[in-house]
Every structure is written in C-alpha cells, then in structure tokens.
C-alpha cells in the first residue's frame with residue numbers, strides 16, 4: 375500500500391513539474407508569436423489537465439484494489455498462523471503420546487515360553503496328582519517358566535495366555551489333563567479311545583495373574599501321557615499385557 379501511495383505522489387509531482395514547464399513555454403511563446411498561439415497552448419494545457427485527472431481517478435481505483443488485496447492477504451496470514459499453531463499443538467500431543475507408549479513398552483517385560491514334555495514313552499500319575507514338568511525347553515524368553523518344576527511364575531501382574539497339547543495312545547482307557555493356578559484347578563479335560571493310536575487333548579486359557587501367581591499343568595490320578603522326541607505334548611504361555 376505504501377508503494378502505491380509513493381507512486382501516486384511521484385506521478386502528481388511529475389505532473390506539477392510538467393505543468394510548470396508548459397507555462398514557461400507558454401510565456402516564452404506568447405512573447406514571440408502572439409495571441410493565436412496562446413489560445414492553442416491553453417487548449418493543450420486543459421487537455422493535459424483532463425488526462426492527468428483521469429490518471430488520478432485510475433490510480434485511486436488501483437489503490438482501492440490494492441488495499442483490498444492487502445486485507446485479503448492479512449486475513450490469509452492470520453488463518454495460516456492459526457493452522458501453524460494448531461499443528462504445533464498436535465505435534466506436542468503426538469510427542470507426549472509417543473513418550474508414554476515408549477515408557478509402556480519399556481515397562482512391559484518380554485515373557486513367552488514353550489516346552490515339550492521331553493519323555494520318551496509314557497508318564498503315569500498313579501494315585502496322586504502329578505505336577506507335569508515339561509523339560510524340553512523350546513522357547514523361554516524372560517525365564518518365567520521353570521523346566522525343573524514345570525511351573526510358570528508371573529513376573530508382573532497382567533493378562534497371560536496359556537495353551538497346551540498332550541498326547542496318549544489310548545487302548546480302552548481315558549486320558550485327562552488339568553490346568554491349575556496357584557494349585558487350584560481351572561479346567562479338567564478328558565478323552566476316551568480304544569484304537570491304541572495317538573489321541574490329543576488341546577486347549578488354552580487367558581488368565582489374569584498377580585505378580586508371583588503360578589500356573590502349571592497337572593496329570594490327575596490314574597492317568598497317563600505319552601511323548602516321543604517329536605514334542606507331541608507341549609505347554610506354552612506368554613504375557614499379553616501388564617495390568
């Protein structure tokens with residue numbers, strides 16, 4: 375806008391200079407040539423003045439447009455600044471969320487195991503409940519599972535998932551298995567078959583555990599399991615998320 379005003383001032387001052395020059399010429403000419411020349415010069419001057427006033431009108435119009443443009447630009451600028459501020463706020467919120475989830479990831483221990491029963495042949499419980507020891511460790515990240523005792527001990531409070539598959543060769547007998555938490559039975563499954571071929575029992579549970587709770591598989595009294603080096607009978611578990 376300032377540029378437009380300066381242009382206007384410059385043009386007006388140029389016009390003033392031009393008018394003065396014309397007047398001086400008129401004086402010089404009128405002294406030399408007389409009144410006919412004087413009349414024609416006056417006509418020229420009024421034509422030029424008309425032209426100049428037209429120019430001034432035109433410049434005013436241009437100036438108004440320029441002022442409107444500036445207003446639009448200023449409004450755009452405000453909107454842009456608001457958007458920038460909003461996206462900076464978003465950015466801060468995103469960084470905070472990232473920091474929180476990084477802390478969560480750091481806080482959640484990595485816990486997952488799988489182990490095979492590791493017996494070649496049959497294992498029988500006899501007249502007591504037998505805590506099964508899956509001694510052939512396949513995976514034991516976090517060492518929460520003990521291949522000596524067969525117990526999984528929750529390293530943190532949270533939600534865990536446990537599953538198993540066990541096998542026996544059934545010839546007119548039953549097989550059974552149970553899963554226990556802190557010595558308390560959570561499920562008891564059985565199967566009966568007579569063909570002497572392999573029969574599998576498989577299931578799983580999602581458990582909410584407190585830190586230090588134990589989970590294991592138990593062979594109920596009078597039952598039997600069978601395994602070979604093929605890992606027919608396995609016990610697995612992992613932490614889903616801490617609570």
Ligand SMILES: *[C@@H]1O[C@H](CO)[C@@H](O)[C@H](O)[C@H]1NC(C)=O
Pocket residue numbers: 490510511512603604605
């Ligand atoms: C059973 O698991 C053990 C231990 O991971 C492994 O070395 C072996 O190859 C597995 N057996 C079969 C038949 O996959």
